[in-house]
Amino acid sequence: MLAVYADHFDATDPLAGLATGERPDPVEREGWTTVTVRATSLNHHDLWSLRGVGLRAEQLPMILGTDAAGVTDDGREVVLHGVIGADGHGVGPDETRTLLSEKYPGTFAERVSVPTHNLVDKPAALSFEEAACLPTAWLTAYRMLFRSAELTPGQSVLVQGAGGGLATAAIALGAAAGLEVIVTSRSETKRSAALALGASHALEPGARVPHRVDAVLETVGAATWSHSVRSVRPGGIIAVAGATSGDPSPAELTRIFFNEITVRGTTMGTRDELVSLLAFLVQADVRPTIDGTFPIGQAQDAFARLASGAQVGKIVLV
Structure with missing residues (x-):
């Protein structure tokens, strides 16, 4: 074959x-x-x-x-x-x-x-x-949003990076679920595409967010970690599913413990979550x-x- x-x-x-x-x-x-x-x-x-x-x-x-x-x-x-x-x-x-x-x-x-x-x-x-x-990027985004970050309609999320499969999945899923989605990207083209997918705000990397968010989806690592820690509200969650730019240094531990920020790692998702994701896409008419x-x-x-x-x-x- x-x-x-x-x-x-x-x-x-x-x-x-x-x-x-x-x-x-x-x-x-x-x-x-x-x-x-x-x-x-x-x-x-x-x-x-x-x-x-x-x-x-x-x-x-x-x-x-x-x-x-x-x-x-x-x-x-x-x-x-x-x-x-x-x-x-x-x-x-x-x-x-x-x-x-x-x-x-x-x-x-x-x-x-x-x-x-x-x-x-x-x-x-x-x-x-x-x-x-769906089985990798979209399933990971689904798990990050609704299991790791425990987000519900009306809450806010920052997605670091706007163009890849996981990021576009998170934007579309978050918008369909009634979340306020904020994204970052170096590319004006990708920022525009994110807005078309349902993002509320599309910012340059490191730009100040309109307000501290309930959760951050982090897959970039060193290049965005400090911005993620500073952008999440006290008691918020940073869901991590990758570090394409390497591990961050320093880890911002002082800010994490002082603001009681939760950091949760995510890898893929379960078979049952894949079933739920498929049903979500059909019901919400998301592709x-x-x-x-x-x-x-x-x-x-x-x-x-x-x-x-x-x-x-x-x-x-x-």
């Missing part, structure tokens, strides 16, 4: 290790189901994998990808929950939690196998391309923003777009 995989690692030029070619079909195993992939989407996790983060050289070649929507052999249209080992289904209770493409082959292939419990029915209202955007769609044979171009940081929304492979 045709697949996109990590051939070798390169910390400075991750795309150098990206390859597209024939790989073996998935191995059948008890409690797992093989899905014919109709669409899949890129995440920064894939770039980190090409740098050698979370993978060992002896695991290569490794098919990349954590997100997918497709069809089972009996015709069921499904969305894949990409976390393996979180609940023991298909792997046993003692297996450490991983994402697809970390231990088991990922979704950038014509076919992928996952524990049968990881399959969720795709709503008819969502296209395969839209559904493929993912897709920056571009590429055939699997043009994966190099899709990855180059992701690496450039110019995208607004998700990048999809079909």
Whole structure:
């Protein structure tokens, strides 16, 4: 089958290790189901994998990808929950939690196998391309907003960064849920796009927010951490799901304890939360923003777009 995989690692030029070619079909195993992939989407996790983060050289070649929507052999249209080992289904209770493409082959292939419990029915209202955007970035944004930050209608949230898949998801979900969403971005184009998605304010990085917010969604790290700590109200929450610019130094601990700020880490979400997210999107008539769609044979171009940081929304492979 045709697949996109990590051939070798390169910390400075991750795309150098990206390859597209024939790989073996998935191995059948008890409690797992093989899905014919109709669409899949890129995440920064894939770039980190090409740098050698979370993978060992002896695991290569490794098919990349954590997100997918497709069809089972009996015709069921499904969305894949990409976390393996979180609940023991298909792997046993003692297996450490991983994402697809970390231990088991990922979704950038014509076919992928996952524990049968990881399959969720795709709503008819969502296209395969839209559904493929959801299991990582959108699910993480959903969990950050409504589980980690515990936000409710009428409250306010600051989203650091406005263009990526998680940020656009947080803006659209937050606006649909009745939140006041404030975003930051260096790009005027991305700030305008954020306002079009429902953000109330779009600011340059580090700019003073109109008022201290109830929560901050933080995925940038060092470049925005100080601004996040200063922008959240006393007793507020900072939900952290990444640090693309590195770990912050200093950590602003004095301000955190003095203002009783809660910092919560978030990784992906549960299968049940994915089911809830799908229902939310259908009920609220919200759809993912897709920056571009590429055939699997043009994966190099899709990855180059992701690496450039110019995208607004998700990048999809079909």
